[in-house]
Structure formats: structure tokens, C-alpha cells
Amino acid sequence: MAIKLSNQSIEQLSSKVKTPNYSRDSLSAGIIHIGIGNFHRAHQAMYMHKLFNKGKALDWGIRGAGIKSYDAVMRTKLQQQDWLTTVVELDSNNLTADISASMIDFIENDGPSLMTALARANIRIVSLTITEGGYFMDGETGDFDLTHPDIQADINDIEHALTVFGLIIHSLQYRREHNIAPFTVLSCDNIPHNGDVAKRAVLEMARVLDKDLASWIESNVSFPNSMVDCITPATSQEERKRLTELFDIEDQAPVFCEPFRQWVLEDNFVNGRPPLEDVGVEFVDDVAPYELMKLRVLNGGHASIAYPGALLGISFVHEVMNTPLIRAYFKKLVTEEIIATLPAVPGVNFDDYISIIETRFSNPEVRDTVSRLCQDASNRLPKFIFPIITANLEHGKGCKGLALVVALWSHLCFISSDNTSGIVLDDPQADRLMKQARLAKSDPAVFLQMKDVFGVISDSDIFKQHFTFWSTMLGKSDPQNTLKYYTSNKY
Template sequence: MTTYTLNQENLNAISERVSTPKYNRTQLTTGIVHIGIGGFHRAHEAFYTDQLLHDTSITNWAICGVALLPHDTKIYQTLKAQDGLYTLMVKEFDGSLSKRVIGAITELLFAPEDPSKVIEKIASPEVKIVTLTITEGGYNYNEATGAFDDKNPSILYDIAHPTQPKTVFGYLTQALKLRQQKGLKGITIQSCDNIQGNGDMTKQMLLSYVKLADPALIPWIEQRVAFPNSMVDRITPATTAADIEQLKTEEGIVDAWPVVCEPFKQWVIEDQFSNGRPLWEVVGAQFVKDVEPYEKMKLSLLNAGHSVLGILGALVGYTTIDEAVNDKNIHAFLEHYLKQEVVPTLSDLENVDLEAYIASLLQRFGNVSIKDQIDRICSESSAKFPIFILPTVKANLKLSRQTELAAFVVAAWAIYSLGTNEKDEHLNIKDALKDTLHKQAELASQNHPEYFLEIESVFGNLKTSKPFVDAYVKAYKTITKEGVIIAVQNINLSQINSI
């Protein structure tokens, strides 16, 4: 089989093997600048936009992808060499594989190489939306207090060197200032990250930065920049060498960084845009007045479910999410947690069958074709737990409801943070607070489990809740003594008996 390197020149030949863009990419203009061109963006927003360009005659919503950080060099160079093209590999529930080349990203910029190009691009008249996937940690806030971290060295650097920024806030501030100076219309800044109230968070953090860096700009932003909240969903595991090889073997396509994802996708967006928007609803997005109930459902069920499977699975020695959820004991534990502790905290969900939604989640988690890596799911847990799990804990404590299952998961995380699983194998912990987590986990292991809850930036004042601490300490001791599987078997029995 003849092999073709994925790029614009080879697109016609590749189109004989897999689906490729039918629109003329050279006739598109950039209406969106996206910061953070990782796998999720390319499986989600770029996919929706590609489908829109394919299904309509619209030409003004192509995407300029921005690689923001120095460690984004590889993805930038890869996509640049491929003219922004990549293959989306959808792993269906029946084990089949659907492949299509996505062409919505028509420009690429590497911010550390030339910051001014990024600033000028966002400030160009044709750009109407800036979208973000910068992960939970990219918003520079204290998880416990919600306050902007104005002591971050990168933030201080950006304030001192405004034309050579390093953070997303430095870039946005300079670009918005330039738009103001040019007399241009406002712009929409849309977060696509898994943060409840992600638009509100983006606005709060940006204005906090601007207050320090250029306070005179605040009125212009408040009057002309929109920050719609959104809820996004599509499981997108890290691409593996096996995925790259499979694409080459089966289709003869040499793609250095394809994207793997599940068939399910969801995008719920507040219809609040300052300068026009794509008709994403034509290709399945949902525009609503209030996205909060939907995002809360997703964060506390899907994202929390992922973390539960990741932490418990990692301790047992599993390496992928499907292995963890297909363990009948962990599966039952997760189902109990979602139905008995999370569902009671959810409300205002019109036309949503939560039983069916949970059943679909368990099916998606169990997709054996996805092979979502557990160490990816567990990465940056110190940023994820305060968003995905602890709000459920606080809501239940406020109404004196049970938190036993969430406490069990936190206890498992404390043990996980020691750095080895139950097979005495090393755990690859990737977390901005890795050293702090390990230190407190070590102290907890010395017959003081509650010391792990002393990490105030993660847990806030949770250590003052006697019901939670008691449940946590009990779970910690049980897991340490019996191991995860025996412990979840026992807790599952207790949950069944309590129904």
C-alpha cells in the first residue's frame, strides 16, 4: 500500500481512503482563535466547526490554533507540518473505527516564538471569538478560595513585560487593548474547559488580571466582551503509538498526531455572543439561556466518575479506565456513588433522564476501544477534586446527607499520593501539587490519615467537618488494611442494605 503523509498536497489522494474536507480550505477566513490545540479541542470544537463548514456554505469561521506554552512545541510543529490537518479516529461501541480528516484549523501560531503575532491575530477585524482549552490549572485561581493568584511568577512577569506575555491573561489583555485602540468591535471569549461556570470564571480571572495590569481597560471589556458559559463532553484519550501505526497500516496515512475519541459528543452553550457566532446548532450543539444545570450534571457525574475510576483503578493496578469500570466491584461502587450521593444534589434539569444518563456514562467508560489511560485521568487531581467531587460533598454535608462514598474516594487519593499501587508498582503522578500531596500523604500514613485533609488550597475547611473526617478516616484504615477491592465489596454491601 502506498503511504501518504497527511498534508494539503496529499489530501486528494487520501480522500480515496478516508473522509476528508469537501470545502475549499483556501477560501476560508479565520473567525476563531483557539488557545490550546490539544486532543480535546480537536475532537470537539474543531470537529463541530469542520462539520459546519462541510454542511453549509459558511466560509468565515475557520480556526487559528495557538500553542501557548513552550512545552507545546511538538504539537505546533506537528500540525504546522501537516497544514493544520489531522485524522479524527472515532472508536465506536461495536469496536469499529471511523476515520475522517479534519480541516477547520487553517492557521497555526506558536506564542513563545512570536507573541506579537498572537496578539495581532486576536486583534484582527475578522476574528470574532477566542476559545480556550487551557485545563483547570490554566485559570490561575486558588481552588479553595476562588481568588485570582496574583503571586504567580508568570503573572508578575506579564505585568512587568506586557508585550512579551507568557500567560493567557497577558495575551488577551494586550489583544483587547489593541482592539480598543483600533476602534474595533468587541469579541467573545469562550472557555471550553471542564469548569463549572467556565465563562464566569474566565471573566473573573481576566478582569482580576486587568485590574493589576491595565485597569483603564476594564470598562471597555465589561461593555464589549462576552463570556458565555458552556458545557463540553467527549472522552478523548491520549493518542498512542499504536493508534498512529494502526492508521498507517490500515489506510496508508502517515499522521504524526491523530486524535482518538468516543462517538458520544455534547456541547451546551449560553447564547451570549458579542460579535456574531457560528451556527453550531446546525451540527448538534445546543444553545440555552442557562447552562449551569447541565454543566453541574456533567462535572459531578462524568468528570467525577472518571476521577473515581482513575484513583481506585490506579491503586488496584489497572492502567485504563475500561479495565476499572469493567471490574464489577468498582463498577458497583461508582454506580452507588453517582446515584446516592451525586443525583440528590442535582436539580433544574429539564428533559434529562438521570438514570439513563448514568447508564450511558457507564457504557462509555466501559468502551474497550477507547483505552483511556488512568494516569491521564489522575493527572492534576488537586485541580480536579475541588471541581468534580468536593462540591457534591459540601452540598450533602449542608443538608446532613451521607458523604461516605466520596470520603472513600478521597481516602483512596491520599493513599494513591504515596506513589505506589497495591502491587508495589510505581505510580506516575502528574500534579502541580505533587510534592505537597506526597508530603501530606506520608504524614497521613503514619497513623494520622486526617493530615492529608490539611491541604487547604484543595480541601478548604473540610477538615472541620466531623462527619466527613470520620468517614474518611474509617475508609482510609479499611483500604490500608484490606485493599481497594475488598473495601469496595464491603461498602457496596452496606449501600445495598441501606436502600
């Protein structure tokens, strides 16, 4: 019978399970983390867990927090098991389970409780995983949306703030008035320049409330940028069942993640920090090169293999990467056209990084789906592929392979318009994309006329030429032969 996870039951767990070698009674809070989802528990919380296992930084325990209804659900689940989490690393050769105890409690899911906690002097870092939507960015400009009703509500009644940024501003105001040192705001969300984005949100909101407070925050609070990486699938009943079968543990909210984990941080903390470099975190002066590398190789790589995978009827990402033809296409594309756009990254060998990405994508235990990678392409491609094309065009470099990525997407849109194909286009602009793909059947360049999607690359004659070539070949032949033609260097 499975053992229900709790402080008392840790001693009873199987020897296959790694358990903390530190006493939770020895931990005290130094961090409040807002947004206790799977990614935080697989990533930041695990780095802290590893640090505590070394007997270090025991005054940097994590207090969980959240303001959304789903945060309350997570709090209830974790409370039943004394805030413990089972983290299963999906190594393709050997699955391991580790009981993480780095979170010492979870603040009540309401504004006043979080306000009180944020005001305490022992809290020196407030970290965030609140998703891109939690930053209130305007969808078109990327600017902070001061007009959002939730932001306006906080501005009009900051004493009862309900947004993350309203709560942060209120607590910093309290700290300033009571001569309590401020904290560092540390975004751990997977968005470029995440610290700058958080800083802009706090400062713009604070300026409306109190310009002097805003100036004090700008001078005294730090918002380091960070790059985070760890593929962490959603947890379903299947994972909970698997945990029971493999490790005899009953956990209400286990986390399954890949064994790879990376965190690159700007060393800019106003009130101290734990020595995370002792557990593999990289502290650098500038995160931007690392962010760009990840966005273009990992995210761009995902987009590159998604569409041929879908067209070939493949369900899982590891199956796509273990298809020799697609793997050869991926390697050629990344090596010749994606890496070419990157500046040197300190301490990184690009060949080694590509090999790591190939290994990660090939991991059968992660079971990431092709359908997930294909979602929302009209928003993802402008973020992950089109900037690479633009960079290559600006520097006179090739974009034949990148044009093939876009042609494969266009072909997928066309195939999806046939109800008998069995392929469903999961995109907010699906109807428009399918219609445009049909119109482009005789003249592929018509697909590029969606200026709001393609931007400046639709004006490039070079890109149009390559896109038209591949689209014509896909129309006359099939994806396999087109990929073979590309990998054979005939074009």
C-alpha cells in the first residue's frame, strides 16, 4: 500500500526515494515565492533543496504564496502533506524520486495575509512565477497595461491590493516608512528580460500612486533578469498513479520533470542572496546572450520540428527527434542558420549545447506532445522563428532552412483545411490561416500577405523566393521528399 507523503512518513519511504538530509526545523524563511506551480517546484525550489542538503543557507527557506483560485487549490493539496513535494526526474535511463522540503509553509490565499508576510524583515527575496499573463503586458506593444481593471482597482485602493504588483508596492511602501530594508524582486518566468518587465510594471504603477515612492523603489529595489529552463509537463492522474507504482508514494501534487535544469541569474540582489552557485546556478553580468540562445535554439528548435512531425502523423516529440530524417533536418537548420545569429555566450560551446538540446528532445520519458508544440503558431513563430529570419537577412546570411519551417507550417494549415485529414489546427487564427493557405495554393507568396503575422519578412524577395520554392515542392511532392531534398544540400 502506498505511503501518504508527510513529515512523519518520510522515514517509512522506500530506499529508492531520496529524502532530505536536513531538518525542516532548522529552516527559517528568507524567500516568498508567488505562484507555486509545477515549474517552481521543479526548478527554484529544487535548487534551494539541494543547497539545504549541503547544510547551507538554512535561513533562506521558501514561503509559498498565491492570489489566484488555483493557488488555493494547490495550497490545500500541499498542506495535507506538510508542504512536501515529490519531484520525479524523467531520466531516459533511470527515473528518480526526490522529496523536496525547501518550502516551509504556504501563506493563506488572501491579500491581507500576503501583505503582512511581505512586510517582514526576514523576507529578502520575493520571487515570481505568475506566467506571462500575470505581468499585464499589452498584447500589441508589450508595454505594461495601466488601464487594466485589476491594476486600476489596486491604484484606487492600494491598502486592499489584489494584484501581485499592487501587493509588492504596498509592502515596499510599508518597509520604506518603517525603515525596513527592501527585498529583491526576482522573476522566474519564462519571458525575455523578465526582471526588466517586472521592474517596469512596479515602477509605472508606483509612479501613479506616489512619485517619491517610485523614485525610492528605483534606487533601492533590484529586479535581476534570469533565464530559467527545465521541461516540466503537467501532472495528471496518470503521473500520480505512476508515482505510486514506481515508488509507493501517495502525493496529491507530484512534479515530473526532465533531469536537465538551468538557471542563469544577474548577480544583482539588494538584501543578500543564498549561495546558489554552489548548486549549479550561473551568476553573470548579462543574461541576454543566454536568453537569446535558449529562445532561438530550444524554442526555435521546437517550432522547427513541430510541423514536419505533425505532417508525418507523429504524436510525441521524442518520436520526432528519433526520426533520422527530421533529426538531420534539425541539426542542419540549427547549425547553419540559427547558431549563426547568436553572439558568443560565455562558457558555452554551441556544438555541446545543440547536443544537449537533441538529448532533451529525444527523452521518451518526458512524453511532450507534437500537438502542444503546434499550438498558437501564429503567435509563437513571430517570437521564435521570424526574428532569426530577420537577423539572417539583415546580415546577408542564409534562410533557406528557416523558409522551409514556414513552408511546412503553411502546408500544415492547408492540410488542416481538409476536414478528412484528421489534423486540427489549434490556433486562435485557425480559420484565417486555413483560408489564406487555400488561397496560396497556386501562388505560395499569398500566404505571406498576412502582414500582422509576418511583419517585415513578408517584404523580403529573398525570403519569398525560398518560401515559394519549398511550398511548391511540398505541393507537388510530400514532406519526406522535401526534407530529403533539404538535407541533401541540393538547393
